[in-house]
Amino acid sequence: MEIITLLKANIRRRKGTFISIVILMFIISMALTLIFSIRKSCDDSLNDAYSCAKSADVTVMLKDALLTDEMRQKLDNEAIIDHYTVTPTAVISYGIDSPKVSNKNSCFFTPLTEGIKLVNEECNGYAEKIPPLSKGEIYLSYGSKSKFKCNIGDKVTAHTISGDYDLTVKGFVVEPMFGAMVIGWKWQFISQEDFDMIMAANAAENSDDHCGTGYIVQIYKPDDCTLSDGKFRRQVNLDTDIISNAWGSMTKDTSTHYTNIYSDIIMGILLVFILILATVVLIVMGHSISTGIEMDHTNLGILKSQGFGNSKIRISILLQYLIAEVIGGVLGIFCGLPLIGIITSVFDTISGCITETHPALCKTLLYLLAIIEISVVFIIITTHKVCKISPIRAISGGRNEIYFDSRIKLPISAKLLSPTLAVRQFTSAKRRYAASVIIAAILVSFMLMSNALSAAINSRKAGETMGIEVKDVIINFNEMTQKDQIDDIMETVKEYDPIHRRYVSLGTYISLNGEEIYCRMDFYPEDIITTKGRAPKYDNEIVITEMVADEFDLKLGDIVKIAKFDNHKEFVICGIYQSMADTGMSTSITEEAGESLGLHKRTDYCSIMLEDETKAEEIKTALENKYGDTLKVTLGKSDDENKLIESAIEIMRLIIYSFSMFFALVVVSMVSSKAFTQEKTDIGIFKSQGFTTGKLRLQFAVRFLIVSILGALLGTLMCSLFMNKLLTFLLKGIGVTNFYTPLTPASILIPAAAICVCFFLFALLVSRKIKKVGIRQLITE
Structure with a gap:
């Protein structure tokens, strides 16, 4: 009872301090609730989408000619594969154009598959059922809405090896494996009639250089498999060579990483900030308690003279701050819950998935409990000063004998008093x-x-230092273009401004010691900036990023086995470079090296970093006047991803x-x-x-x-x-x-x-x- 009396008195006398701690804890609690709940909501909603769409642990895209009977037999005999499915696909080799955006990334068209959900017209949930597609209609993945800047009813044009096909957007669906805006490949859905027509037309145009028909192979692990998705894919590739022969593949773990990449990074930085602010609260509390004890020497001395022991006084101070923290924490959680859905909706078009609210109350409470426990220990240590107060000391009010108690006695000026x-x-x-x-x-x-x-x-x-491609001028070619034509364009650009760096390459996925890794066949390898070693010069040299080196325990001078399609070759690591391509897991080789792996020395895209970025507009006009409709030039400052x-x-x-x-x-x-x-x-x-x-x-x-x-x-x-x-x-x-x-x-x-x-x-x-x-x-x- 005595402790409660002291507690009430302390709260009444120090209402400002009590309210301040409540407010600070309210902010921290609400922020933690939002951070953890947004992460949980994104993860759970994506996992629900994976489950509904029956997404595979590894999804592989490859030419139909490469899925031979021998390859199927290897997959059938692979012990670590539970089962796999094969879906024929029409390859949209040259991308999709919308009224506002031209995108060159390849897409894969199939009829609608089981488990795909339709986003409702308000884009805040799912429709009850998904209507079938008619001829000339398409369901785009939800991430394409932002990527292509299109809406329901807009016309999009698919560019294939057999020609162009105009389609009307009937709606947006959640295809979780490739649906995120940041993923280049897209799995889109068209009617069976359109699919049969495009497949037949593409098949008639297939050649060694171009292939417009293929398969999407979905490979599933058994329930008792303990391998990660990446290690599972590597083992399957070593046993069957399917990844080496593919256009590319995607594991579910990698898809999750790409899908939540923006939310994870932003929430991660904010979490560090909030935890540091929690430290600030502890410092504030310590200062408040310490100062309060110094100010209350007289009162505390009187309390001791009336029989109040050190423990009772310290417990009353502890409870005062503890109650403030608990009130702030509880209020923060309740006020944060309604905001979860509002904030998570911001990430929906980026992730390509409708995020449903899943509060992370357990994790939030654990963090708040940890903060409160640390503060309890901190308060116990700080209130030890109470033990030094005596009733005799209280007579003087606990004052020091002099006011200016510092050895640093700075002068006082009359003019600047x-x-x-x-x-x-x-x-x-x-x-x-x-x-x-x-x-x-x-x-x-x-x-x-x-x-x-x-x-x-x-x-x-x-x-540039961090590996970001600084683009002043971006050029999209209407068809695959060889280096001699690109050289001519570069000479035209040099007439107006010296070129600082050229980003001209053909991106593909290769097998590196059995692991699938992104690789750029660089047309101008001399422009690669290395942090160690040098840029590749010969057809058996490769540069890797530091992340690749750390992930696979590689270093300069190591020999790695590279495979693409049926081509296998040993390469020497000649340099370490910085690149954010494929989230830092990338490599680069020369044109000659790419050719030895069966790649064609052509590209449909390049970008340029100028010495003087103000000349970009002038160069854009000059290129458009000289080369006309053979290319499309945009300025780097208009890049939507940036x-x-x-x-x-x-x-x-x-x-x-x-x-x-x-x-x-x-x-x-x-x-x-x-x-x-x-x-x-x-x-x-x-x-x-x-x-x-x-x-x-x-x-x-x-x-x-x-x-x-x-x-x-x-x-x-x-x-x-x-x-x-x-x-x-x-x-x-x-x-x-x-x-x-x-x-x-x-x-x-x-x-x-x-x-x-x-x-x-x-x-x-x-x-x-x-x-x-x-x-x-x-x-x-």
């Missing part, structure tokens, strides 16, 4: 403001990180800035309120000496400005030491193994100025209480 006095007050109570300095440093460092991400996307040099990445980072940056500003407000309010209470007598003395309320408020705010400046300096130092390493770790999922963005004056000044201004203004706002303090405060004391 308020600012210099503020500095003197700060140096005389460094411990009181140490927590605020650390908090400001943490907030500034995360704001700098978000700036660095934004700068990396917009910086040409940083993007815009999507930029938008996602800007949203994340806005969240981090908003949370930082709000935390700054709460922290300054708590710390300054404590400081104000401690300094009431001093404020009365200053007023008796002629200081006006305005000068005292300015002096009070200047102290917090000094705190924020020191915090900004410390945050900048922390960023310079750890930022690039942390962002490399967080962005490894998209292929970044060497994130580097130097801190520029502009990138430092914006967040530093934002925090400094916030600390100053918030302190000025809280200091309005000074107006109520008069000379009578001295008489009262």
